[in-house]
Amino acid sequence: MKTEKAIIAIKGMTCASCAATIEKVLKKMAGIKDVKVNFATEKMSVEYEQNIISLPEMNEVIKRFGYEMNLDLEKYPGSLDKDLRHLQQNDKGFGSSDVYSKKDGFPKTPECKISAGQNKPGIRYGLSGVDAERIKAEKEAQLRKQRNKVEFVLPFALAVFAFMMWEIAAAGNARVPAFFIPHELYSVFLLIISSAVLFWIGQPFLKGIGNFIRFRTANMDTLVGIGTVSAYIYSAVVVLFPQLRNMLNLPDVHYFDVTIVVIGFIYFGKYLEARSKLKTGEAIEKLLNLQAKTAVVLRNGKELELPVEELVLDDIVIVKPGGKIPVDGIIIEGISSIDESMVTGESIPVDKKEGDKVTGGTINGHGAFKFRAKRIGQDTLLAQIIRMVEEAQGSRAPVQKLVDRISSVFVPVVLGIAVVALIIWLAAGSQFMQFNQAFRYGLLSFVGVLIIACPCALGLATPTAIIVGVGKGALNGLLIKNAESLEKLHKINTLVLDKTGTITKGKPEVTDFILYDSEDNTDKYKSNALEILASLEKNSEHPLAGAIVAKAAEKDLKLLKINNFKNFEGKGVKGDLNGITYYAGNTKLMDDIKIKYSDKLLEKITFQGKTPVFFAGNGKLIAVAAIADKLKDNSKAVIKKIQGLGIRIVLLSGDNKNTAEYIGSQAEINEVFSEVLPQDKAEKIKELQASGLKVAMAGDGVNDAPALAQADVGIAMSTGTDVAIESADITILAGDISKIPQAILLSRQTMSTIKQNLFWAFIYNIIGIPLAAGLFYPIWGILLNPVFAGLAMAFSSVSVVSNSLRLKFTKLVR
Structure with missing residues (x-):
């Protein structure tokens, strides 16, 4: 059965519990081999049997739970060459038109371009099958919408929060004057503002409640939604129905300020979190930006500037000084030096000549050259790097397994704790205080527990650090x-x-060229000896022979024509020049032709880890070349x-x-x-x-x-x-x-960041939830106001992402 792999953007996730829900649902479906959903990257990696299930079918299933695949940005890793092998060139040639398929139910999905210029099919696709600019534009547009809402709600949240702080100060200190705002007027004002905040800004939280009712799935939005809606409904009853309030003996206290401030702070936190998460993916963006937009190709004797997506295999590409190399290939004409630092991390420009390979995304120096395109689209090195980085960023470290198990049960457990806290306050609290006061504290605890609990901090602790760490590694080669x-x-x-x-x-070099018992030790005689030796060795395919030829080229020596060349397998070579037979090889060859050599010199050379090549002629040893991999x-x-x-x-x-x-x-x-x-x-x-x-x-x-x-x-x-x-x-x-x-340092820094993130995420929840539930009230009289719970919850997620972003600025040297 043929399996397909895809990486797909997911809409609608708000915390790690969402990712766990999608995984749980899809893993139950027939034909799904493996699925991983990453909340930090907002993407899903899925391996499936395409003859059993398709992506649109998966999408329909997760839609029922309030999530959606961004199928317009769906990615198919791998080359499409195999899909075009059935195409045969006809007499008229292919037309310049798009070829479409309905693969996995996607009508009119452009997969390739037929090049009229060369009458042959060619792959037409981007680096990783995804439009990076489109993804970024979509996320930035979403961010702008969030910012507009933040600009509306945050001033009200801050004003109400400031008023609350003033009231608390005035109640505890006679020197602080109280505000003289009529209670009824202020209550109606807060009712209007909290209604706008809840039903406009708080839509995601209301949607979380709806999904919980419809599908029995809960996430962070569900917790915040239930908490703020509970506070809102209770407050509305108190303000709008005073007779019912008196009949139930409820205190004349409302919590509209809780709805406004909690939603305001949390939404602001979600905005900061989204903005920070966008920054964690900058490495992929930088890599994608290395790709040239256009390329100058030679077709039918004419130079054409084409979008890089329209290049086909074996195109002749012209690169001018300072230009960006669009795809991978082999130089067929010209020389230059190329800056490969942006792809390999190597800072020194690399000299290139005819026959050398060039890599897409690198920058040409002062020379001009032509090369033949050998790898395009998703087959280029840059595309492979991007694909590997993206897959690595979406993968999970073993330390994440514990977090995943906790995230899958976190929200239901928190809901249970909140309900238990309310019941205990009503049952036990009323034994020590009036029922209406116990109900008030119970409601505050119920709302506080739901709001302070933060699966986001847990869910973001590992993946955000992995994204930044892997991205930083890629940018450093x-x-x-x-x-x-x-x-x-x-x-x-x-x-x-x-x-x-x-x-x-990894390349043998001549480290020493020693003349043997020669009366003439001049540089000229030494050069003549090396010239003859290199002329002899140029006919050999042995790696050591190549080192000798390279040494002669380094000294600009002219190679001579050798006659009657013969190779002695495992020993060396011989050849004639100007009537003299010359030999080059190891001790076995020298022993065979009865040439004497110094055992002391041999021992000295081999002791230094070098290999000797003996050079003889006219019945005597002329020189010894010591060769080593330095x-x-x-x-x-x-x-x-x-x-x-x-x-x-x-x-x-x-x-x-x-x-x-x-x-x-x-x-x-x-x-x-x-x-x-x-x-x-x-x-x-x-x-x-x-x-x-x-x-x-x-x-x-x-x-x-x-x-x-x-x-x-x-x-x-x-x-x-x-x-x-x-x-x-x-x-x-x-x-x-x-x-x-x-x-090694990057790994240590990344794992240290993950441990810090997990420590604070766990400690935050371990301390925050009992505090909000009122566990410390009987001991120290401390009960956390839901407003402060919302503030803490917003801060926890932002702090985790911000801590991960610090990795971008750490140095990989010590």
């Missing part, structure tokens, strides 16, 4: 696969480093930083003991495992884990794949241009080892 990887990374105490390409450059310039300093974080470093290498230990000593790594084959690296990780260590492994992600998978956290070091970025828990795009301590 760190791709984090999911929240679980981020949580695990902060627990690691051992880091295993693969040698090649991780702490070394340490990266910053490896030693970075390893010291990682050790300073309290992490044990282990070096893993397939090299011989001398080479591995020499590299280890250069990098100041004491623990070195040598001669470890790729298939045995995972076993070494297991051995470390068996001793109780939490192990992270950093490697190139190719022959290290089993070890990366075995490690608690796998860190893939990549160049950022040709990598399967989903193959590791964390991918370092620039291949820069200095990003490893940054990733």
